[in-house]
Amino acid sequence: SAVISQKPSRDICQRGTSLTIQCQVDSQVTMMFWYRQQPGQSLTLIATANQGSEATYESGFVIDKFPISRPNLTFSTLTVSNMSPEDSSIYLCSVPRTGRNFFGPGTRLTVL
Amino acid sequence: QKEVEQDPGPLSVPEGAIVSLNCTYSNSAFQYFMWYRQYSRKGPELLMYTYSSGNKEDGRFTAQVDKSSKYISLFIRDSQPSDSATYLCAMSAKNTDKLIFGTGTRLQVFP
Numbered sequence: 731s732a733v734i735s736q737k738p739s740r741d742i743c744q745r746g747t748s749l750t751i752q753c754q755v756d757s758q759v760t761m762m763f764w765y766r767q768q769p770g771q772s773l774t775l776i777a778t779a780n781q782g783s784e785a786t787y788e789s790g791f792v793i794d795k796f797p798i799s800r801p802n803l804t805f806s807t808l809t810v811s812n813m814s815p816e817d818s819s820i821y822l823c824s825v826p827r828t829g830r831n832f833f834g835p836g837t838r839l840t841v842l
Numbered sequence: 843q844k845e846v847e848q849d850p851g852p853l854s855v856p857e858g859a860i861v862s863l864n865c866t867y868s869n870s871a872f873q874y875f876m877w878y879r880q881y882s883r884k885g886p887e888l889l890m891y892t893y894s895s896g897n898k899e900d901g902r903f904t905a906q907v908d909k910s911s912k913y914i915s916l917f918i919r920d921s922q923p924s925d926s927a928t929y930l931c932a933m934s935a936k937n938t939d940k941l942i943f944g945t946g947t948r949l950q951v952f953p
Binding site: 731734761763770771772773774775778822824826829830831832833834835836838 | 884891940
């Protein structure tokens with residue numbers, strides 16, 4: 731398995747502000763994934779973060795709204811920019827290892 | 843139509859019951875099938891992983907894949923209150939780590 735930590739675990743933010751979520755993995759990985767889990771919905775892939783290159787975003791997600799950094803092979807950040815109440819979700823990072831995907835504990839974001 | 847369909851429940855069963863959780867999918871390219879368990883306020887935890895069709899058993903859990911029907915199942919025998927969680931099916935095509943998830947089924951096992 732993989733040991734994945736996320737910070738913060740939860741936050742309550744005001745509309746129009748931004749929040750940066752951190753993801754730390756216990757060993758080096760090539761790819762890291764960021765998912766969103768909206769209330770009552772399935773997990774949806776936001777983007778794939780590769781070290782040394784731009785993140786690859788899925789349809790419906792853009793870099794201006796969800797900028798991602800990947801400074802090294804064990805760490806990534808996701809920023810949720812200019813937040814609105816519709817961004818209230820759980821945000822999860824995930825890493826593949828031995829063909830399986832492992833998830834962090836998630837960041838529960840509430841936007842007022 | 844969603845790529846992966848899963849009944850959201852909730853499913854409420856007595857302790858000791860056999861639980862059957864199911865997902866259907868539409869993309870015939872899916873080759874890898876997973877079940878995750880997610881407790882409240884936690885991240886998803888990988889429970890079962892199968893490749894292509896067939897059965898896989900791990901303790902009280904059995905995962906079943908029927909690719910001809912595009913249907914996967916997770917069976918839980920002798921269910922316990924500690925099994926109360928949301929169960930998510932997920933799948934991916936060959937040569938990709940991107941997962942497509944079902945909406946999750948909330949299971950409650952009462953004593």
